[in-house]
Amino acid sequence: MQRYRCDCCLRTYSGLTGTQICGLHRHDLFLEVIRNMLSDTPLSCRKLAARLGLTKDTIWRWRMIILESLAEACDKDFSGVVEVDETYQRESRKGSREWANHAANSNQHPAPPRPQWYVYRSGRIKMARGLSQWQIPLLTVMDRGGRRLFAPIANRRNRTIEIALAPIVPDDAVLCSDGMRAYRAFCKKHSLTHYEVSNKPGKRVVAGAFHIQNVNALHARYDAFIRPFCGPATKYLHRYLRWFLLRAKIKPEAAFRSILAAA
Incomplete structure (x- = not known):
């Protein structure tokens, strides 16, 4: 890494001075961690550490630096047919x-x-x-245009759902959900067209076009993604959700440039 010297104070610096990866000695292995995070099958910290010849604590610390550098991956504006459902992640300390x-x-x-x-x-x-109370609801919102929101919420009460959905679901949208009362109350308050679907065979699609299969498919992909990490700590869960959404939204090379520019 090229270093420079200030003519005034005579201190030296490099292009990484002041960043979170300043003082990092193995930049080649750091890039391998980024590549693994954006690969089809990201490894756990222990398995990746064994592959790279590092400790699991080093891999975890680098991974937190990378996840903290990622841009926000959730979309804010939804339109048309909006599917909403929730899955659960066990609380972890x-x-x-x-x-x-x-x-x-x-x-x-x-x-x-x-x-x-x-x-x-x-x-x-x-x-x-x-x-x-030890299972954290993860609210999932998707529309037919591919926009996604995946975020933990405190509970499934009417007020919580109202605060989460009101800023992002427009008044002319069509909401598809299961039979949870909070969604029904939200649609009634905002005068939204609402379709309730069931998980029983023959009742998963209403009127031939309204369903929550896209959300259910996203939940299945999330379960496969999060399984190797054996339940991340809840205080870092939002970073893993951001990582999961980003993997599906941008190409790996664009992700490399985004992470390196932010770090």
Whole structure:
């Protein structure tokens, strides 16, 4: 990396001075991480670290730098036939020291609000069936023009859905959803044409053209994308959603230029 010297203060600098990757020694491996992130089958941090001869912590740190550099991938303006549904991502505190700190000093550190997930898998505590507060709803909105929004929301209440959909769904749109009451209330308040579809065979398409199959297909692709990472920490979930949408929207070479310019 070419370095320069200031004639006034005599300090040296390079083209990366002041950036997040300043001081990075293996630029070739950093580019390999970017290429893997935009490949058809991105690897987990452990597997990629084993392939490149680095530690998993280094791969994770580089990956967070890259994800933080990515531009916003969600669209804001939808039109025409708009499909909306939600999927769920289990709440994760990966890397948290809450349980270890509580076990070491219960007087100073309060008990975490839930047991660790492996405790449920061991059978010592039975997990409640159905949805719970530990499953984060991911609101998914798509229209027939290819615009997408994929974002976590606090809950599925009417007010939450109203705040999420009102700025992006115009009054002349046709909304397709499942039978959740929040969508019905939103359409009634904004006088939208609303089609409710069911997941039962023969009822997944209404009037021959109105369905939520595009959203369901996006959910299937998201499940396949997020599976190798074994549940990312919830505080970084928005970065993974941005990564997932960006992979489907731009070509890899354009992504390389965007990431390198932002970093």
